[in-house]
Amino acid sequence: MKKFKKEWPFHLMLLPAVIMVIIFNYVPMAGVSLAFLDYKPAKGLAKAAFVGWKQFETLFENPNFFLALKNTVIIAGWKLITGLIVPLVLALLLNEIRKSWYKRVAQTLIYLPYFISWVLMAGIIVDIFSPTDGLVNRALESFGVEPIYFLGSNTWARFTMILTNIWKEAGWGTIIFMAALTGVDLNLYEAAVIDGAGRLKQMQHVTIPAIVPTIVLVGTLSLSNVLNAGFDQIYNLMTGVTMETLDIIDTLVYRIGVQNGQFSLATAAGLFKSVVSSFFIILSYRLADKLAGYKIF
Amino acid sequence: MHYKESLGSRIYVAIAYIIVTIFSIACIYPILHVLAVSFSSKVAVNAGLVNIIPVDFSLDAYEFVMRGGAFFTAFAVSVKRTLLGVVISMVFVILAGYPLSKTKRQFSARNFYMWFFVFTMLFSGGMIPSYIVVSKLGLIDSLWALILPAAVPVYYLILFQNFVKSLPDGLIEAAYIDGAGEGTVLGKIILPLSKPILATLVLFIAVNHWNAWFDGMIYMNRPENYPLQTYLQTIVVQVNLKAVTSLGDVTNISPQNSKSAQIILAMLPIVIVYPFLQKYFTKGIVLGSVKG
Numbered sequence: 001m002k003k004f005k006k007e008w009p010f011h012l013m014l015l016p017a018v019i020m021v022i023i024f025n026y027v028p029m030a031g032v033s034l035a036f037l038d039y040k041p042a043k044g045l046a047k048a049a050f051v052g053w054k055q056f057e058t059l060f061e062n063p064n065f066f067l068a069l070k071n072t073v074i075i076a077g078w079k080l081i082t083g084l085i086v087p088l089v090l091a092l093l094l095n096e097i098r099k100s101w102y103k104r105v106a107q108t109l110i111y112l113p114y115f116i117s118w119v120l121m122a123g124i125i126v127d128i129f130s131p132t133d134g135l136v137n138r139a140l141e142s143f144g145v146e147p148i149y150f151l152g153s154n155t156w157a158r159f160t161m162i163l164t165n166i167w168k169e170a171g172w173g174t175i176i177f178m179a180a181l182t183g184v185d186l187n188l189y190e191a192a193v194i195d196g197a198g199r200l201k202q203m204q205h206v207t208i209p210a211i212v213p214t215i216v217l218v219g220t221l222s223l224s225n226v227l228n229a230g231f232d233q234i235y236n237l238m239t240g241v242t243m244e245t246l247d248i249i250d251t252l253v254y255r256i257g258v259q260n261g262q263f264s265l266a267t268a269a270g271l272f273k274s275v276v277s278s279f280f281i282i283l284s285y286r287l288a289d290k291l292a293g294y295k296i297f
Numbered sequence: 298m299h300y301k302e303s304l305g306s307r308i309y310v311a312i313a314y315i316i317v318t319i320f321s322i323a324c325i326y327p328i329l330h331v332l333a334v335s336f337s338s339k340v341a342v343n344a345g346l347v348n349i350i351p352v353d354f355s356l357d358a359y360e361f362v363m364r365g366g367a368f369f370t371a372f373a374v375s376v377k378r379t380l381l382g383v384v385i386s387m388v389f390v391i392l393a394g395y396p397l398s399k400t401k402r403q404f405s406a407r408n409f410y411m412w413f414f415v416f417t418m419l420f421s422g423g424m425i426p427s428y429i430v431v432s433k434l435g436l437i438d439s440l441w442a443l444i445l446p447a448a449v450p451v452y453y454l455i456l457f458q459n460f461v462k463s464l465p466d467g468l469i470e471a472a473y474i475d476g477a478g479e480g481t482v483l484g485k486i487i488l489p490l491s492k493p494i495l496a497t498l499v500l501f502i503a504v505n506h507w508n509a510w511f512d513g514m515i516y517m518n519r520p521e522n523y524p525l526q527t528y529l530q531t532i533v534v535q536v537n538l539k540a541v542t543s544l545g546d547v548t549n550i551s552p553q554n555s556k557s558a559q560i561i562l563a564m565l566p567i568v569i570v571y572p573f574l575q576k577y578f579t580k581g582i583v584l585g586s587v588k589g
Contacts, residue, residue, distance in 0.1 A: 010396035017393035031426025117508035123533035199306035270423030
């Protein structure tokens with residue numbers, strides 16, 4: 001009781017946030033019970049019958065679900081790999097640029113797309129990748145290449161997603177790696193120079209060892225996104241034709257839930273994703289803690 | 298100290314310059330193209346003549362957009378949600394973040410609360426249950442539907458408490474001895490010292506609000522309640538036919554003109570705060586990192 005007397009201001013300060021989180025995070029968590037009911041919005045929650053695993057059975061019998069799962073893992077996997085390598089290479093190369101104004105301008109340009117919404121980026125992407133008058137196809141045409149349907153063909157759609165994802169998101173990873181690189185003790189470079197190390201040797205023996213912990217950290221934390229293939233990007237760039245290679249779990253959930261009104265089935269699909277994702281999030285935090293000493297709090 | 302670098306080193310540096318330059322240009326080129334299209338004449342655009350320099354310079358597209366209507370309504374909704382959203386989220390972050398920055402000895406329930414918040418990062422109910430909660434609360438078509446569901450940004454809350462934790466204890470101890478309560482400590486000591494992290498979080502939250510579009514799409518039924526990004530999603534991404542019909546009798550601009558002008562206008566606030574974003578972004582990463 002004495003403890004509470006001293007600590008009540010803390011409880012009071014936390015109260016508003018706790019209430020909000022209960023309403024908008026914990027109540028929806030309880031809402032996953034919809035996945036085990038046959039809920040029809042028109043009939044109301046009270047009349048929804050308990051159907052056990054039926055929604056999941058329906059889901060697993062649906063070939064579209066496995067297609068979406070496959071697309072999700074492929075697209076997310078490529079995004080994880082490119083999301084690690086491209087920023088790393090860019091940061092290492094930026095680090096070699098000693099003209100500070102040049103480096104600043106380059107950083108400014110490379111980081112910018114990260115802050116622009118996927119809606120606007122999608123608008124731009126649709127425009128420049130247009131097969132008839134897009135910039136890219138106009139450039140290819142001058143080399144005698146036939147127009148490519150980057151967004152309209154299943155051969156190219158995934159590639160286009162991964163490419164444009166690099167464009168938009170590489171800046172973020174580069175910022176993180178650059179932050180790690182600016183922390184490197186400059187004396188180490190001087191010492192390396194005195195020992196007769198050239199640029200490549202300096203990178204090999206000073207820069208890379210200095211950012212290995214950051215590489216491990218970014219790599220392990222990104223594991224938590226195994227099932228996040230990027231709803232914002234895919235939803236805005238997918239067409240009926242490219243559904244075969246681009247439809248992901250998130251877009252599927254949206255279609256069956258919001259567009260078709262099958263709330264229970266959509267919740268089941270969402271729950272499947274949440275459970276698998278939770279596993280990967282916990283795994284990634286564990287690994288980040290073990291390998292890079294990262295603790296979330 | 299000047300000495301001759303080896304051939305290998307010089308080649309490596311040259312490659313660094315080339316690749317960085319190519320990537321930088323690739324990042325900005327598409328944006329410059331849209332900018333050029335927005336300032337070009339309809340004829341030039343339709344003939345596919347525009348690269349990154351406007352052809353037949355024209356302000357018609359901007360005049361058309363500025364004439365008012367849906368773009369402005371949506372712009373206003375976005376401004377409102379961003380301002381309100383930032384204020385509300387910051388209040389929650391500060392009030393909840395301060396007790397969380399205490400050690401378990403100072404505040405015995407600290408770890409319980411921490412897990413209470415962190416758990417929401419590990420597991421979520423998903424789109425449909427969240428939608429049902431918002432609709433049962435009667436928030437559909439209300440501005441609050443865009444603000445309240447994400448009003449407590451847990452990740453930023455953690456960044457904030459990490460920062461406060463790293464502040465020197467001496468000042469707080471001294472205030473306690475002077476008889477200051479927790480409210481005074483928070484207001485008079487913690488907040489003035491937390492300016493860098495507060496500035497960082499304000500920017501992050503503002504950009505997130507400005508760029509959000511999905512909540513507008515599912516929580517707003519009436520198009521006049523759409524925030525800017527949701528409105529643009531309907532005209533920029535969804536088939537161009539809509540834009541064509543909405544142009545009506547306007548003949549001196551093409552849908553591509555007006556689309557480009559709207560993309561540029563929507564991007565403008567981000568570009569304006571971009572210098573600050575860049576400055577605080579790196580800072581935020583360093584500030585929020587866990588020490589020890």
